Amino acid sequence: MTGIGASASAEHAELVLQGGPVLVMDAAGSRADAVAVAGGRILAVGTRDDVAPLIGAATRVIELDGRAVLPGINDSHLHATWLGARWPHTFFGGHADGAQIEGVLTGDRAARRAAILRAGELLSRFGVTSLTEPGIGPGEDDGETGCFAGEVLDVYRELAEAGELRQRVTLLGLYGILDGPSRLDVVTAGIAELVDAQGGSDPEWLRIAGIKIFGDLIPLSKQAWSSRPYDDGTHGGLLVEGETLEVQTEALREMVRAGHRAGLQVGVHATGDRTIEVVLDAVASAADEPGAPHPRDLGHYVIHGDLATPEQVARIAELGMWFNSQPGIAVTTADWMAGVLGADVAPWPYAVALDAGVLVLSSDAPILAPDWRETVAAAEAWILRGGAPADPAAAAARLHGLLRAHTAVPAQQDRAADWKGTVEAGKVADLVVLAQDPFAVGAAGLPGVEIDLTVLDGNVVFERES
Ligand SMILES: [Zn+2]
Incomplete structure (x- = not known):
């Protein structure tokens, strides 16, 4: 020992x-x-x-x-401010009652502060001591809920300074609207702004690590860019502004490369295999630029990764990236996924990602409850469903891996494994x-x-x- x-x-x-x-x-x-x-x-x-x-x-x-x-526990993709404003209402799972909660939830600084503190207390009850708040920025200043506005970052700074945070926070800036299209010029300007905003807080408590980019939406709405056709024959597409898919593809690549060049962590909401491919190509080419850092030193990751192929997961490992996903969503929406892409679709390759050491688990609360115990159970159920061995030795090894995917591995994603x-x-x-x-x-x-x-x-x- x-x-x-x-x-x-x-x-x-x-x-x-x-x-x-x-x-x-x-x-x-x-x-x-x-x-x-x-x-x-x-x-x-x-x-x-x-x-x-x-x-x-x-x-x-x-x-x-x-x-x-x-x-x-490190819940490395969790919208804490939104969770604090909504709880106990989640979108899926035992607390679902989404219809009642619409419109502005945190309209001013005091409400944002209250929501973060409320989430902090709630998450302590679940054993969560670190989280990533994935997507806060000016693009959401006039957003529907108010929970992702640029001011949220100021409130985090204030709480960190006062020692009032109940979790260590890694934060990704958002330059666009949540679940909305990204624009290359806006993201590039945002990257410069983020670099200036870094620092000022104790990085063990608040680290403005990088940028969240929306590459595409989700397969369930047939908007993930998928090589496999949806039931209506379409393939979805990118959530990036541009006249043609080629222009959009190049814009997404350049966003990732610009983030990398600036030394930022880049988290890309990417669910379709074609979108994921663009992201991996972008990271590979960014790493090839003269003097560029190694991706491992920035901790880039694919968020959700629904339709990632096993080959793409292997490439994520090779590149030094992470696969950040939410098995609770997989289990909850599996039938819906099969409905739009066919019963033989094999989404969310958790077994492969776990074996490759790149699986990072998270709840995406308030999409789901912020209950990591449920997340681990869902991951195991999903992996077993894929035909993995169920004998006690295999199950114990897997449980160790899944618990690490909520503790030690997200600390690596945070580039903080030397101290947490x-x-x-x-x-x-x-x-x-x-x-x-x-x-x-x-x-x-x-x-x-x-x-x-x-x-x-x-x-x-x-x-x-x-
Ligand atoms: Zn999310």
Whole structure:
């Protein structure tokens, strides 16, 4: 185990969790019995004996009695402001009641602030300690809901500065309207603006990482650009302004390249295989430009990726990109997808993406509830449905991978794996305690496991009443 170095010093822990499996979520699947925390960092991970010298009079010691510790959950595609304004109304799932919530939800700064704080508290109850707010910007200043306006970024800055955020936030700028067409000149100008806007906040709390681009819409509305025809013979297209598909394609490529050139992370909403191909080609050519950074150092990713082919997933891995997707949406809309593209369509290649190490899980809340336990269960169901082996060893290996896809891997997408995402000494003390060991119940049983405690930066921010 990580253990305690000689440098552990005479410092006492503020918090010790002991007597339960500590699931480190490193690639090897390491486990420990205890974790000690001080000054917002993990001081030591090891056995009960290892942490004993760190327990002082003021240390809070929590006996886990078999409950499991995981790294704090990272929901890497979640519209927190919108969620805070809408909850408990989601678009799909057990909380669906979308029809009641229309029009402006956050019309001013105070409402935006309240929505972010409300989402923060809600997400703490789910064990979420990091998130990506994917798409905030001036294009939505007059948007329907108000939840994506440029001012939301100012509010995030203010909350970060005041220490009031309940999650570490990675933010993508949006230059256009949500689910609306992108324009090359507007996106290019936005990229310059974003570069200027970076910095100013503690990057462990608020990082203005890059840009969200809408490449296309979704297959369900027959608007994803698909090589396979829809039931009406059409193939969808790009959500980029331009006279012809060729012009649109080149505009999308140039948006991605411009983001890369500027050193920004680029997240592209891309669901059709043809759109995904354009994005991958763009990243490859951007990386070839003289002096350009390696894509791995910027963390670009495909968002949703519905119709990605296995070959495209392999290419995503080769390029050093990520595949950020929401199995809850796959499970919920599978029949609808088969209806528009045929029963033999094989969308959402999660098994391939998991094997390739590029799968990053997220909820897309408030599309779905921000419940990562449901997301993991949905991913497992989807992968099994694709014919993956169900024996206990295979299922356990897969569960480890899926839990990493909500902790360690999104930390890589955030380019923050050196300081968050696993339970290891020196990393930030973001932890979640589950009422049971997830490996005892399996992925399908995970939604029934209570979240007992959430620790953010060493502080208990949620504790379940027992
Ligand atoms: Zn989304």
